[in-house]
Amino acid sequence: MNREKLIEFIDVQFNYNSRKNLFYNRENKSNIRPTKEFLIGCSELKEEIKVCLDDEYENDKYDALSSYFTKRAIKLFTENNQYLYFQRKSCEDLKRLYSSYIFDIHRLLKTKSITWQKIERLLYRHSNNLCNFLINTNGENVFTSKSNKYIDKIICEEYSSKLQVDILNINTNKILEPVLDIGCGSNFGLVKYLRYKGIESYGIDRNVQNNSFLYKLDWFDFRFRRDYWGTIVSHMAFSNHAYHHIKKKDLHKDKFFVKIKEILYSIKSGGSFIYAPGLPILENSIDKIDGFKVNIHSLGYAMDSRLYCTTITRE
Numbered sequence: 001m002n003r004e005k006l007i008e009f010i011d012v013q014f015n016y017n018s019r020k021n022l023f024y025n026r027e028n029k030s031n032i033r034p035t036k037e038f039l040i041g042c043s044e045l046k047e048e049i050k051v052c053l054d055d056e057y058e059n060d061k062y063d064a065l066s067s068y069f070t071k072r073a074i075k076l077f078t079e080n081n082q083y084l085y086f087q088r089k090s091c092e093d094l095k096r097l098y099s100s101y102i103f104d105i106h107r108l109l110k111t112k113s114i115t116w117q118k119i120e121r122l123l124y125r126h127s128n129n130l131c132n133f134l135i136n137t138n139g140e141n142v143f144t145s146k147s148n149k150y151i152d153k154i155i156c157e158e159y160s161s162k163l164q165v166d167i168l169n170i171n172t173n174k175i176l177e178p179v180l181d182i183g184c185g186s187n188f189g190l191v192k193y194l195r196y197k198g199i200e201s202y203g204i205d206r207n208v209q210n211n212s213f214l215y216k217l218d219w220f221d222f223r224f225r226r227d228y229w230g231t232i233v234s235h236m237a238f239s240n241h242a243y244h245h246i247k248k249k250d251l252h253k254d255k256f257f258v259k260i261k262e263i264l265y266s267i268k269s270g271g272s273f274i275y276a277p278g279l280p281i282l283e284n285s286i287d288k289i290d291g292f293k294v295n296i297h298s299l300g301y302a303m304d305s306r307l308y309c310t311t312i313t314r315e
């Protein structure tokens, strides 16, 4: 067995457990269950996997494998709940956690008899580690539902470029370049549309593929250059998250205030930050920040009072 085969194996395990609530029944036993493939691996393929893990340890102390696990887990966590945040340092912590999980599996495979209890213990320890990691990085309040075996996915949709242009009230003849779309989505529809119109546009999203105009990054890790952007837009992304965290007064709320300020000062004179939904706490305080003007554009058909679009222009 080589690394690719092993990764296929890991993927099956991830897919199988992808909707499980890690916090369910936490004090008793792990809600992560082994797949049939995992159990076969522990018996029939034991020797092959062990040799492969020996190699992985020799080559890079499981570095490539634990990186893979980490990326896969972060993707899964944020797909299930778009409001979760993991900074680079937390990803390093998660990688260490996966490295010790791989070490435990490796050790298990070296034992003579692999019993059901040993597998249970290993999964229990690992899922408890994951729970602690989630609490440490995002706070306990986020994970309130402990009685359901499966998690309720928090939906994160992408919208057509036409709808975004309408809601953000973008005039492609007047928009100041360069344009940056924060949370542009994996399909980066608005960026594509603006570029098609010949407008120099870029996007950031934690779920895009990097290229010359897209940055696969967490928006907290993006450095907003001072006095640089003509227009910054964000539809159903940055302001939506800011509202959620500020309202919950959770671990991340202060980071949003800091980032908002950085975004505002990265706009050059005459440029704007255009976003929807609205962020009342920002709009109500902007008068106190010299050199910015707020304009609210209500969406006539909106059912929710926060569903309006805001343009903050730097004078």
Ligand SMILES: C[S@@+](CC[C@H](N)C(=O)[O-])C[C@H]1O[C@@H](n2cnc3c(N)ncnc32)[C@H](O)[C@@H]1O
Binding pocket: 082, 085, 156, 157, 158, 159, 160, 164, 182, 183, 184, 185, 186, 189, 204, 205, 206, 207, 217, 218, 219, 220, 234, 235, 236, 237, 238, 241
């Ligand atoms: C509801 S979608 C909106 C996408 C797009 N703006 C649209 O209207 O179609 C929100 C987007 O924000 C991205 N996102 C959420 N948190 C993020 C973060 N911390 N850093 C970068 N992107 C993030 C998600 O990956 C997702 O693509």
